[in-house]
Amino acid sequence: xxxxxxxxxxxxxxxxxxxxxxxxxxxxxxxxxxxxxxxxxxxxxxxxxxxxxxxxxxxxxxxxxxxxxxxxxxxxxxxxxxxxxxxxxxxxxxxxxxxxxxxxxxxxxxxxxxxxxxxxxxxxxxxxxxxxxxxxxxxxxxxxxxxxxxxxxxxxxxxxxxxxxxxxxxxxxxxxxxxxxxxxxxxxxxxxxxxxxxxxxxxxxxxxxxxxxxxxxxxxxxxxxxxxxxxxxxxxxxxxxxxxxxxxxxxxxxxxxxxxxxxxxxxxxxxxxxxxxxxxxxxxxxxxxxxxxxxxxxxxxxxxxxxxxxxxxxxxxxxxxxxxxxxxxxxxxxxxxxxxxxxxxxxxxxxxxxxxxxxxxxxxxxxxxxxxxxxxxxxxxxxxxxxxxxxxxxxxx
Numbered sequence: 320x321x322x323x324x325x326x327x328x329x330x331x332x333x334x335x336x337x338x339x340x341x342x343x344x345x346x347x348x349x350x351x352x353x354x355x356x357x358x359x360x361x362x363x364x365x366x367x368x369x370x371x372x373x374x375x376x377x378x379x380x381x382x383x384x385x386x387x388x389x390x391x392x393x394x395x396x397x398x399x400x401x402x403x404x405x406x407x408x409x410x411x412x413x414x415x416x417x418x419x420x421x422x423x424x425x426x427x428x429x430x431x432x433x434x435x436x437x438x439x440x441x442x443x444x445x446x447x448x449x450x451x452x453x454x455x456x457x458x459x460x461x462x463x464x465x466x467x468x469x470x471x472x473x474x475x476x477x478x479x480x481x482x483x484x485x486x487x488x489x490x491x492x493x494x495x496x497x498x499x500x501x502x503x504x505x506x507x508x509x510x511x512x513x514x515x516x517x518x519x520x521x522x523x524x525x526x527x528x529x530x531x532x533x534x535x536x537x538x539x540x541x542x543x544x545x546x547x548x549x550x551x552x553x554x555x556x557x558x559x560x561x562x563x564x565x566x567x568x569x570x571x572x573x574x575x576x577x578x579x580x581x582x583x584x585x586x587x588x589x590x591x592x593x594x595x596x597x598x599x600x601x602x603x604x605x606x607x608x609x610x611x612x613x614x615x616x617x618x619x620x621x622x623x624x625x626x627x628x629x630x631x632x633x634x635x636x637x638x639x640x641x642x643x644x645x646x647x648x649x650x651x652x653x654x655x656x657x658x659x660x661x662x663x664x665x666x667x668x669x670x671x672x673x674x675x676x677x678x679x680x681x682x683x684x685x686x687x688x689x690x691x692x693x694x695x696x697x698x699x700x701x702x703x704x705x706x707x708x709x710x711x712x713x714x715x716x
Contacts, residue, residue, distance in 0.1 A: 323354035326685065327411040329402065329429070331362030331386070331422030334608045336370035337589055338441060339417050341499035341678035343376060351686040353412065358405055360398050360422040362386045366563065366586060373504065373589045380405050387563070391421065391454055398425030399432075406433050413438050413685060416462060417496075418607075419455035424462060431465040438685060440496060442469035443476030444607075444628035451626045452532050468688075470681050472496075472672060473631050493680040494673020497608055500589075501615045502675040507590050514558065514595030521556040521580065522600035522656060524548075528571075528623055529562035530605045537643035538567065541623055542574040544645035545603070548652055549580045555656065556580040558595060560587060601655060603641075603648065610638055611672045619665035621651050631671035636664060 326346070328339050343355045357376065359367060361384035371377055382401040386394040398421060406414065406429055414430030416423040417440040430437040439462050449456050460483075463469065469485060471477040472495035480490050501508075515523055528541050545557055559575055561568040561583055575581050587595065593612065596602060602613045605623040610632050613620045620638040632638035641647040655662045 324352050325356045325409050325411040326353045326413045326415060327356050327358050327406060327409055327426075327430075327435075328415045329358045329360065329422060329426030330417065331360035331364075331367060331398070332420050333363060333366040333370040333589070335417045335420060335422065336367045336376075337373075337500050337608065338496045339415070340371060340374040340376055341496050341503060342415070342440065342681050344374060344503070345678040345682040346685070349682060349686070351682070353682075353686055356380070356409060356411065358382070358402065358426075360384055360386065360401065360425070362394070362398075362420060362422045363563065370589050373507075374500075386421070394421050395425050398422055399429055402426060402429035403433070406430065406435060411435060413468075415440060415685075417441055419444070419459035419462070421454075421458070424458040427462040427465050436467040437462070437465055438468040438470065438681075439463065439466040440470045440681060441472055441476075442466065443471040443473075443478075443480040443490070445476075445479045446626040446628050448626060452530055452624070452628075454531075456628070468684065470677075470684075472677070475631055491680065491684055494675070494677040495611050496677045496681070497611045498615050498670070498673040498675045499678045501593065501612060504590055504593060508593045508597060511590050511594040514591070514598040516556075516582075519556060521554055523598060524555055524557045524652070525595055525599040525602045525604070526557055526559040527562070527602075527604045527606050527609060529564060529567040530624070533605055533623065533643055534566045538570045539574065540643045540645050541603075541648065542570050544648040545581065546575060546578055547645065548649055549578055551649075552653070552656065553580070555652070556582075558582050558584060558599075560584055560592070560595070562586065601652065603652070614638070614668070614670040614672065617666050619655065619662065621648065623648070629672075635671040636668040637670065639665075 330336055330339055346353050346355045357378045358380045359378035360382050384397050384401050414426055414435050415438045416426040427437045446456055469480055469490045470493050471490055477490050477492050528538055559571050561571055596613055596618055597616045599618055602618050602620045610620055610629045614637040621641045622638050625642040641651050
């Protein structure tokens, strides 16, 4: 039997692990010619490894870079330097990255530097501002410049790529792989211990906030809104899941610890987190993943950001933007609590992020390119195109 061709999945954070796991599993258990190889950078090592373990996966290569606390330039450089020798040894057919993290950007650039084609999962998400979210918006635009395959989760994401001049033949609309992840774990979610306190009859509100754009005063304003809601409404209770980054956890501990009907909890396993979403009445979050996961479990979302690249949720009615403005957070939460019909409309709206078949479409596309011996042709096109591509000019698109 011929050896299977390696394909490198570069990841460093929990969301990347969650959203790439269905694709890795699909390739691992299919009879095709590709052998998925997981390369863990060390951006969020414990969280990413734990998320992989939820799917029965573990890294094949762990760079153990300990990126926590490093400045962006230092972390990106460390990723690039760590990835280069691994890719040089593997010589994979593809480098696959997901989303918009430092690890994703470094993985794409490392592949580009070694003339290995790059495939981008969750491609085409955009906001109106290059600095919001920072640095993720710039990361995903840069990845689009060097990727050879763009797996767009929605039609809107494809339209964003087309507007930037990306070749339509390289764009594939697949749905979001996070829906696949929720489907894969549905039985375990149902059997996991409840996130609610026994005998609690209040409406449970799940809160998470960690994005860099909310660090400092915005996060403090979010926490004050939660504290005010808990004081105003004895029919609501709150679980605030903190983040490992002290800049995200300190305001919550300072302002919410010890408040009645507010419980702070450290980061949860992915299955436990999804069970908490399922047990919740409403989700308040600045997380991109939760904007997709909550509708998959029938839970409305108030997005704690002024901009979102996941505009499909807003258009479908499963999510609303409230930013870090305490008045908007309080007003929209109370509106849903006092308007059961309006709440049901949000909770029952169609999930715009896919039907759980994204991993199949992505795996099939990757396998078809290799099996039909298009790889070297693609590499030739890749080298030719990028030798004359003005990156600085295209970044503005």
